Amino acid sequence: MEKLDTYKVDLRGMKSDSSTHSWEVDDAFFDAVEATEVHTGHVRVCLTVRREHEAYELCFAISGVIQVPCDRCLDPMDLAINTSETLKARMGAAYDDDGQWLTVPEADGMLNVAWYIYEFIALQIPIRHVHPDGQCIGLPTAAILTEDTDTGDPAPAADPRWDKLKTIFNNK
Numbered sequence: 001m002e003k004l005d006t007y008k009v010d011l012r013g014m015k016s017d018s019s020t021h022s023w024e025v026d027d028a029f030f031d032a033v034e035a036t037e038v039h040t041g042h043v044r045v046c047l048t049v050r051r052e053h054e055a056y057e058l059c060f061a062i063s064g065v066i067q068v069p070c071d072r073c074l075d076p077m078d079l080a081i082n083t084s085e086t087l088k089a090r091m092g093a094a095y096d097d098d099g100q101w102l103t104v105p106e107a108d109g110m111l112n113v114a115w116y117i118y119e120f121i122a123l124q125i126p127i128r129h130v131h132p133d134g135q136c137i138g139l140p141t142a143a144i145l146t147e148d149t150d151t152g153d154p155a156p157a158a159d160p161r162w163d164k165l166k167t168i169f170n171n172k
């Protein structure tokens with residue numbers, strides 16, 4: 001987790017009632033958080049923390065581009081990310097997240113926001129995401145490949161029908 005130390009935000013040690021932080025997250029970040037859905041991308045994250053009485057409001061502005069596999073052809077496709085998210089935190093005895101409030105251990109007073117940043121990015125991936133029509137260049141969908149296995153056909157790459165389909169896709 002040391003690689004992610006830079007994402008620690010010192011809430012207790014805030015010198016004034018607001019602070020700002022920014023990060024550029026990239027492939028190394030997705031690797032470090034052991035992301036399952038995103039492995040490459042470049043996203044800018046700006047965080048503004050506001051302290052009011054004993055509560056902290058963390059506002060994240062997140063924008064950039066990530067790459068995820070296309071549902072149709074499985075080749076990587078760019079996905080623009082542009083979102084803002086808010087977390088509310090307060091100090092307490094031990095770490096806790098009840099869905100509304102994050103409790104940060106008072107003894108430490110630090111919150112590592114790396115995983116939250118990843119979650120905010122991953123939440124932006126639509127359930128169905130495909131290249132614009134005609135821009136799929138890989139093999140046809142996994143669904144077609146699955147149907148084909150029942151017929152005992154040889155490896156799909158050697159099947160002339162795939163070449164034909166690829167031509168159709170490429171000529172669109």
Ligand SMILES: [Zn+2]
Nearest residue numbers: 070073131136
């Ligand atoms: Zn595609």
